Amino acid sequence: MLKKTQEAPVKSGVVYVVDDDEAMRDSLTWLLESNGFKVSCHESAERFLMALASTDRTTVACALLDMRLPGMSGIELQNRLQDEGYHFPLTVITGYGEVKLAVQAIKQGATDFLEKPFKEDQLYSVVEKMLSKAYIDQQQNLEIQTAQSKLKTLTRREKEVLKCLVDGCTNKQIGEVLKISLKTVEAHRANVMDKLGVNRAATLLKLAITHNF
Structure with a gap:
């Protein structure tokens, strides 16, 4: 048996x-x-x-x-x-x-x-x-x-912020690239993390990279 x-x-x-x-x-x-x-x-x-x-x-x-x-x-x-x-x-x-x-x-x-x-x-x-x-x-x-469903909920600006993060940009650099204030960058970044259900930058980047964002 x-x-x-x-x-x-x-x-x-x-x-x-x-x-x-x-x-x-x-x-x-x-x-x-x-x-x-x-x-x-x-x-x-x-x-x-x-x-x-x-x-x-x-x-x-x-x-x-x-x-x-x-x-x-x-x-x-x-x-x-x-x-x-x-x-x-x-x-x-x-x-x-x-x-x-x-x-x-x-x-x-x-x-x-x-x-x-x-x-x-x-x-x-x-x-x-x-x-x-x-x-x-x-x-x-x-x-x-x-993860793919969550990524689809991001607004155009939030996607732009995430793309910059994946490219290795700091919040200040993101603001310069997108021509928005540092405070606005931080707000978009917080929204992105909230929508994707992550609380660490490393986790956010891993998720985005894994799904070829």
């Missing part, structure tokens, strides 16, 4: 399993669900894509893809997912002697690969790593969206 993890965010994610072998799907489902993971199984790439079309893209998820699928192959599915904007982590499952396929998948962005027959602890480790990454990616995306 696999050991259990205490990380709730990881266990709240969904593990997609795409494999045409019913016995393998049942086995993976049992192993993962018995350790608290949510599992969604699909017998082909085509059915998986149809199911994804009606799911919430913000759901924390990862995928286990068999390379030898009927119809669209695992590699082709991987490419299709990227083309359609699905960026959740995925691991490919290969048969004995199919390392070249696994290498190709990893070069195309796969997180890892599992070669049959694999051990339970290998499965657990790979899935936990993928869901952890998916959760972190989601948090970072939310932070980016929040």
Whole structure:
């Protein structure tokens, strides 16, 4: 039996399993669900894509893809997912002697690969790593969206002041460049920090630089 993890965010994610072998799907489902993971199984790439079309893209998820699928192959599915904007982590499952396929998948962005027959602890480790990454990616995306929304609330003058700060100007230099008083510069700067929810100049600059302001 696999050991259990205490990380709730990881266990709240969904593990997609795409494999045409019913016995393998049942086995993976049992192993993962018995350790608290949510599992969604699909017998082909085509059915998986149809199911994804009606799911919430913000759901924390990862995928286990068999390379030898009927119809669209695992590699082709991987490419299709990227083309359609699905960026959740995925691991490919290969048969004995199919390392070249696994290498190709990893070069195309796969997180890892599992070669049959694999051990339970290998499965657990790979899935936990993928869901952890998916959760972190989601948090970072939310932070980016929040920051971008806040930056859009700045007035034209506030944006000019922030741009000068990013360029390394002092308050006095900003006043000279924009032809406004030092007191007005300080007021705009305070408004910028308040709107962006920061209280330190270093944090303000980091946020602006990070988002290519």
